[in-house]
Amino acid sequence: MARSTPRQIKSQQTKKKILEVALDLFSKKGFNQVSVDEIVSVSNTSKGAFYVHFKSKYEIFIEKFKEIDDFYASFTKSIPKDLSCSEKILLLTKSQMVFLRDDLGKDLMRTVYVSALIPNQPKSLSDTDRTLYRIVHSFVQEGQDAGEFRKEIPSEEITMLITRCMRGTLYDWLIFGGDFDLVEEIQKFIRTILVENISTK
CATH class of the missing domain: 1.10.357.10 (Tetracycline Repressor, domain 2)
Known part of the structure; x- marks a missing residue:
């Protein structure tokens, strides 16, 4: 089984961070009150990174x-x-x-x-x-x-x-x-x- 490259590892870490931050925000503020902009801001990622992993908020x-x-x-x-x-x-x-x-x-x-x-x-x-x-x-x-x-x-x-x-x-x-x-x-x-x-x- 091929080992993950550093880039792949970083990508998975970013995805996990976005997921965890989004779920935390949804539970605190409600789904409709949280924007993608807020998710990427709080997770210290980018919109580009978000849309690499998720098509929308609902995909979380x-x-x-x-x-x-x-x-x-x-x-x-x-x-x-x-x-x-x-x-x-x-x-x-x-x-x-x-x-x-x-x-x-x-x-x-x-x-x-x-x-x-x-x-x-x-x-x-x-x-x-x-x-x-x-x-x-x-x-x-x-x-x-x-x-x-x-x-x-x-x-x-x-x-x-x-x-x-x-x-x-x-x-x-x-x-x-x-x-x-x-x-x-x-x-x-x-x-x-x-x-x-x-x-x-």
Whole structure:
């Protein structure tokens, strides 16, 4: 494997600096209140450097979502294969909420939700081609093939219900006070969805 050149290393460092500064500014001031000019000023970079790495402010979020999806993909590999599909989904959603709560935090997630409402921007939260959606869908299909879930309900519909619960629980976490237990709430919602879709054979 070829080693990175000093120029490549510097370029990656610049990209990381822009990303970190932009996310910090978004969380403090709100997405719409931060300009590219401010990002490059605070990060002590240039507009040229910014546009080498990102086409727009919104691409900062796309980059962050890659990190989130990498977490989902890595965590899924650690789930024991002998668990039922219901248990796999519950374990995934529990770990998802712990990661979003502890590693990303409310400020960033609030900004992600607000930015998702901006017209003409990619809708990462609702993208059915995202890693998270595909993982949940694979568990649902596996459960249907094994007779664990009802087959008369399309796998896409069950998957959408589960991922909608994820988004809704995160939204409630953002608007309610500190007493809202993100992990406990997602488990309650997902269990309800799964019970409704368990096969009675």
